[in-house]
Amino acid sequence: MTPPALSPTLKTWPAVWGLIRYQPVVFALHTFFTLLLFAAQVLPGLLEKFIFDTLTERAPVTIGVWALVALVVAVEVARIGVALGSEWYGWTFRYVVGALMRRNVFVSILRRPADNSLPVSPGEAINRLRNDVGELGDFPTWLPDQAGKMLAAIVAIGIMARINLTITLVIFLPLTLILVLARRMWGRILQYAHASGQATDTVTGFLGEAFDAVLAVKVADAENDVAARFAHLNEARRIAEVREQIFRRLLDSINASTVTFGIGVMLLLAG
């Protein structure tokens, strides 16, 4: 298979599409297993409901309780199999397209005219080949993930709506509001993440300078003062890092609370 020619300036979506077209079968298999995996998420809940209904004899006993327990385990085994399939093809896809990009970049570096040296240091080139190529190869594999989550949500909402439409609506209207709020907070978190990243750069940069100039530090008898400045920069980093982390947790917590909130509302309305 000849690698598709990538244009000199890479545009995000055409590049992603190019990567998918390079390995269509692997990508399709990954998508299939991922969708299945997320759709299967609603199964355990349905089974549980069935068991409790059977217990309280609200449902006709078509199969025994023990068979249902066996079914719970069987569903899990199937889920593990599907998860493995999703991981296997996802991993293969990421690596193969990563290899394609790394190979292409390597070849183009080798083909550069001799007088035209690289615009970045070899260390930075490796950093890009490692991290940036990794990101780009990862991205297409998130698409089925998102689609799968959406699918699972739709199936779950459908099931709930069939059981009790009012409760479903009462739960989901405020949930949407919370999600919008969370989305807004995200921009702020990115800002905090940038600040803490910079604080870290400052700390390590200062440490590097201090050890580069260790002779001068000693000559000036300034070890204590330099260490104190280092501590001062570290303190700034602590504040930036804690702020970022706590905001992230807050967002996670708000997202997770929606589940609790849902259960609580359900209890209130059912009661």
Added chain:
Amino acid sequence: MNIPLQPYQQLLARYLKPQQTQVVLLATLLFVGIGLQLLNPQVIRYFIDTAETGGAQNALLLAALLYIGFSLAQRGLALWADYVAQNVGWRATNGLRHDLALHCLRLDMPFHKTHTPGELIERIDGDVTALANFFSQFSLHVLGNALLVVGLLAFIYREDWRAGLGLTLYALAMLLLLFGVQRFTAARWKSARQARAEMFGYLEERISGAEDIRAAGAEAYAVHRLLGLLRASLERGRAAFVTENLVFGLTNLFFVSGYAAGLALGVYLYSQGQASIGTAYLVVAYVGMLSTPLHRLREQVQDLQQATASIERVNELLTIQPHVTSGKSATRVARDLPPSTFHLPLSTGPLSVEFNQVSFAYDGDENVLHDVSFCLQAGRALGVLGRTGSGKTTLTRLLFRLYDPASGVIRLDDNDLRAASLSDVRSRVGMVTQDVQLFQATLRDNLTFFNPRLRDEQLERALKELSLWEWAVSLPDGLNTRLGAGGLGLSAGEAQLLAFTRVFLKDPGLVILDEASSRLDPATENLLERAIDRLFANRTALIIAHRLQTVQRANDILILDEGRVAEAGPRLALAHDPHSRFYGLLQTGLMEALA
């Protein structure tokens, strides 16, 4: 797994003690959170049972509200605990970072010759970052999760002792399984990481040497090699990933089996009429809750293993001792010192310098100095001349006690240098080096070397004395102008002027000037001349000179040749003695002879 506890206890005690109240708060938050976690299913049981038996509407409402309240309180507490834990972790690790950085800065030059700044950054910042969780959470989480497991089991025992016993055995089996599989996956990840490192190592090597590959026409072969490495990386990475997923899946299966068993147990108890439907739910919920704390316990132990590696490296660094030690702790270096020499304060005026048969070699190399002896009286200026590599710079380094001589004695103001305290020596001796290193910081910080006790008025006075004040205020932000990379660049002459100010602020009794050999513009040269005038006044000076103008300031001359004293004496006498080397140097031109 047998980990000695002592190093952990020491670290925890040292860096957590100052934060005692925060740690107590954290523990309280965690334990209250665990209590709430345990209570919530009880509320739901009550709800279900009340609903099932057609209980009062009010009771149901109360139960539902209680559930929501408990859940929200639990989240709030968790967030608060997180905040406290993060702060405790950062404060503790920052304390350790500070101690490590100071320790490394104080280590002597031979240490810094063998440890690059990059390596030290990794060890001071990287290794310590891996310890944050250990400081803030490890003990509390292990304790908390163990308590949660015990609490869950206790509640189940209360419902039915057989169920309790069964689940206890189940929890133990689970714990063994979790720890067992960890070893299984670790080896595969290691192999995968190695393959990845090899691939990137190859890439870096070949990208650096791209020209050679082109020249040899070996592109095709290089690409072929890369493809082989990429394939190996794919296969080993995928094997590790799949193994981990399989193992994770199987442990999950075990959990699900336990959960199913819990379900069956609930069904059994209910159908036998031994439990209400609410109690059946309760048992199922508790069994379901068992998996999280067990997983957490495993995570914490895994984390401890990683932390152990870091702690070992940190301790290793901390136990390195400098060879050059202060006179204050003279007992340890006193082997070759007469017992009567102890730390003596150096006098405040100009200092005299004496070298007595000093020999020195850098770490096992050939001698750089051989039997160097000379005397410099207080208040006089000595010009040291010699070719590159003749030992001039080494001489100044010995004076600063950056190294100790292999044999012979250096005396400062009649005190053996090794008996004086390092900081005493370094505060009484000032040096202007050839290359002045600037920090990415303000001009003020670069002048004071981050000494917050020096006030702006002192800076102003020093700059004015050296006629540099106008230069300083002409900069974009005055003293707040940022220097170094990304800031204002200084010329070699300006950097030396900055170094002069540093020394002047220190007010030493001996000044060492290693003159920049680069040519300066006339304006800067003028400023430098005036600065040297002020700096040398009423101080002893040792000049490594490159310009005739500076040599003329010397009262005495010392010429070094391959580490030996080739000539020494008063400058005027030597300058008028046609047989002296100095005379010859003056005739042929200093710059050419010493370049």
